[in-house]
Amino acid sequence: MMTQPDALIARFLQKDAMSFEKIYELYSESLFGVINSILHDKELSEEVLQDTFVKIWNNSDRYNPKKGRFFTWMLNIARNSAIDKTRSKAFKNQRKNHTAEYFVDILEARGSFNTSVDAIGIQKFVDVLEPLCKKIIHFLFFKGYTQKETAEELEIPLGTVKTRNRICIKKLRDIVGVE
Amino acid sequence: MKDPQTYIDSGVLELFVYGTLPEEEMVEVAHIVAQNPVLLQEVVSIENSLLKLASAAAPAQVADFSNLRKYIDVDGKVIPLSRKRTPIPTIILWAAAILLLAGVGYLYTENSKLENQLVDTERELLLQESKTQVAESDLQQTKDILNVIRQQDLIAVPLGAQAVAPEAYASVYWDQENGKAYIDVKGLPEPPEGKVYQVWSLTLEPLTPTSLGILDQYDVTGNQIFELDNPNQSEAFGITLEPAGGSESPTLEQLYTLGVVTS
Structure with a gap:
């Protein structure tokens, strides 16, 4: 069973690029899904996913295990980035012709x-x-x-x-x- | 702390993983979970099921990590994001290209128009120049005529119309002293092809014609004055239409104008 890779996360928090790549492999697809369930647009979601991981790398010192899971912290960044994108013109344009809500x-x-x-x-x-x-x-x-x-x-x-x-x-x- | 199972059943751990609890509650749950392996196990299970669920909502394979590597470096600095998303810039580029082409086309057309206008203007200028030349030569002729007419001691002899050409008239200005006759033929019709006007000096008793010459140097303006030698003691002048080259004696049937010297 997969448990939270604490050692990996610890190395990542030390700004280790190799462990960041591993974290990307483990979590990117799920975060991609979360972002896409908000944006319903593949290209915009790809963009936001990239933003999200840049933020994750950039702001790693802000992760505090006392406030929640590492996944939860990344999830929040992904959701907020996606919600930010919903205010963009690009999103409002594509919004007109999608039907998926959930x-x-x-x-x-x-x-x-x-x-x-x-x-x-x-x-x-x-x-x-x-x-x-x-x-x-x-x-x-x-x-x-x-x-x-x-x-x-x-x-x-x-x-x-x-x-x-x-x-x-x-x-x-x-x-x-x-x- | 409550019994772990009651805590689990409350559903708070799911919300903890979602990250949708108020911040102080997040801290509290994190603290409790960290101290209880059963709760931690439960949290991990929730998290893993959510990871799978969320993955299924991904619209495509995720991009390769190497794409992301461009935006970070191993020193921990972030390289500013430069959007590779292109639709809007591409549209702008295309629009710019089309505008540029349209602009070039427009300028080319304008240039051609201007060139045509320049050619037209040059042609117009040449036309005006030749008109000016004509006007200048007209003016010169008119001055010449005036100079002739204004001479003192000039005998003006109006030649009246005869039966053959009732509208015709002409004038002779005779400079007796210098033996010159100036013939103004403005009032004569243009001679037909193969014919010329011939000017005659006449003495009346007996009627004796003497040819002064033929008027065969007509120019287009018809304004000119012909200068002929006239050493004769003329009493009258006449103009007849004769075959080209002139005649020995006047063809009286073709007498166009005739005038008598009165002074």
Whole structure:
């Protein structure tokens, strides 16, 4: 089972370029997916992914393990960069002709191409997941909404957001086979 | 701390991995997780499942790391991002190229127009120059005529029309002293092809014509005055139309004008 590569992260924080490359290999595809679920545009997402990793390298001294996971820190940078991009003219131009709203729409629209992910598993997840789960994960994880914002967006009680999300993620873990 | 399972079931660890908890809560959860291997294990599992889920939403293979290497260097400095994304600059470049071409085309057309105008202007100038020459020579002739007419002791003899050409007239200015006759033929029709006007000095009793000469040096203006020698004791002048080269004696049927010297 994959655990957070603490030694690798430690070397990266010392500005070791080799470990940065390794981190890129481990996390870039996931962050690419997060960015794309916000932008729904391959080229813009590639651009933002590059920005994100430059920021990750540039701001590595700002990562504080006492405030959260290394992945979470990178995730925040990726989401914020993508959200910044949604204010750009380029994004507003392409925005007019896309239909995918949720990350699952992306999965359904194109099928899975990649080899590193259990594509069939994810597809199964998309198929069986109830619509509310898709929406909760979309807002909380992909878009980084707070519980309150998510509750308001989906018009569900604030108290159920956290536990409902827990159930949804459990289902995901069952399907993709993560212990 | 609560029982780990209760803590897990609360769903706070998922939000911790999402990074969507308030900051103080993030710090608190991080602290708790760091001290409890069971919770840490749970966090790792959540994180790994999310990594897989997010990967599936990637629209394509990620770019190779070497693309990124251009923007960082191993000393830890960041090289400023230069966008390789090109659509807008490309459009601008194309637009500039098209504008440039259009500009060149426009200038070429303008240049051709100007060249044509220059040729036209030069032609116009030549035309005006030749007109000026004509006007100058006209003026000179007119001056000559005036000079003749203004001479003192000049006998002016108007020649009146005869039956053959009722509209015709002419004038003879006779400088008796110098034996010159100046013939103004402005009032005569242009002679037909193969014919010339011939000027005659006449004595009346008996009627004796003496040829003064033929007027065969007509120029286009018709303004000129012919200068002929006239040493005769003329009593009248006449102009007849004769075959080219002139005649020995006047053809009276073709007498165009006739005038008698009165003084």
